[in-house]
Amino acid sequence: xxxxLWRVTTAAAMxxxxxxxxxxxxxQADVGVVVGIVQAAYxxxxxxxxxxxxxxxAVAQINADIQSAKADIVSEIDRVAAANVQGCANAAVxxxxxxxxxxxxxxxxxxxxxxxxxxxxNSLLSAVSDPxxxxxxxxxxxxxxxxxxxxxxxxxxxxxxxxxxxxAGDNTLITALLPSCDHVDENGGEPGAPHFYMWExxxxxxxMGVAKVxxxxxxxxxxxxxxxxxxxxxxxxxx
Numbered sequence: 001x002x003x004x005l006w007r008v009t010t011a012a013a014m015x016x017x018x019x020x021x022x023x024x025x026x027x028q029a030d031v032g033v034v035v036g037i038v039q040a041a042y043x044x045x046x047x048x049x050x051x052x053x054x055x056x057x058a059v060a061q062i063n064a065d066i067q068s069a070k071a072d073i074v075s076e077i078d079r080v081a082a083a084n085v086q087g088c089a090n091a092a093v094x095x096x097x098x099x100x101x102x103x104x105x106x107x108x109x110x111x112x113x114x115x116x117x118x119x120x121x122n123s124l125l126s127a128v129s130d131p132x133x134x135x136x137x138x139x140x141x142x143x144x145x146x147x148x149x150x151x152x153x154x155x156x157x158x159x160x161x162x163x164x165x166x167x168a169g170d171n172t173l174i175t176a177l178l179p180s181c182d183h184v185d186e187n188g189g190e191p192g193a194p195h196f197y198m199w200e201x202x203x204x205x206x207x208m209g210v211a212k213v214x215x216x217x218x219x220x221x222x223x224x225x226x227x228x229x230x231x232x233x234x235x236x237x238x239x
Contacts, residue, residue: 029075031224034139037065037073039232041146046236048150056100059150063097073143079136082124088117089140096147099154111155114148115162117141122169131177131204138173138226141166142233167237170230177227179203179218 041062048058066073073093080086092114102110121141128134145166152159179201186196199217201209209220222228 029072030069031072031076033069033072034076034143035224035226035228037069038139038142038146038229040065042142042229042233042236045146045149046239048153055150055154059099059154062146062150063099066093067097076136076139077143079132080140081133082137085117085121085124085137085140088113088120089144092117092144092147096151099151104155107151108155108157111148111151111157114144114151117144118148118162118169119165122165122172125169125172125176134173134176135204135225135227138169138177138230141169142226142229145233163237167234170234170237173227173230174234177204177222177225179207179209179221181214181217 044053044058044061047053048055053061070093074090077086077089077093080089092110095110099107099110118141121137121144124137125134125141128137145162148162149159152162181199181201184198184200186198187193198210198212199214201214201217201221203209203221203225205225207221207224209217209222211217211220219228219231
């Protein structure tokens with residue numbers, strides 16, 4: 001049976017950039033768990049910012065969530081080939097566990113170091129062209145993002161500039177990690193047969209999404225990438 005494909009280009013063309021290989025992953029991370037933890041961290045920041053919970057409550061819950069999946073989070077961060085971003089992201093995850101024990105000076109230092117980690121990751125996103133490398137950097141940036149936001153608030157520092165950097169990085173991820181999509185006649189396109197079109201999208205990592213609505217198929221295909229985190233974070237960061 002013949003299938004009729006109507007191919008459309010849905011991913012934006014990426015400019016030529018530096019290709020960085022992915023670092024070796026010491027253990028297979030549960031990417032879905034990491035996506036959920038980071039999305040939850042942004043949601044907790046949003047709840048705190050909206051007055052729905054105290055700073056201490058938000059910090060405690062983020063800490064508990066991170067500790068529950070620390071191995072998966074670290075494994076995902078370790079995919080980043082750039083040593084500076086990998087190192088600062090891992091340090092932020094480790095040090096955030098003791099944020100309540102830091103002196104005022106050390107708290108400010110931690111907040112500023114975490115902020116620098118986010119800005120370095122955002123800069124690196126524009127320098128690499130490989131989607132897998134962008135995805136790994138995106139996970140690192142967004143893992144540190146809510147930690148840096150909470151630390152800056154706790155240290156009495158401002159957050160608008162950091163939110164702008166995170167929003168810029170997340171806009172990059174949402175576009176760069178768009179899957180390739182085909183508009184497929186599921187009935188095969190035979191003469192006289194009724195047409196039934198679905199969008200079939202495939203992310204860079206091979207994950208697929210199938211739906212009548214293009215955006216739904218795109219989001220399903222990229223649900224286990226940092227694009228999904230970026231989609232959750234962006235409206236929170238730009239509110």
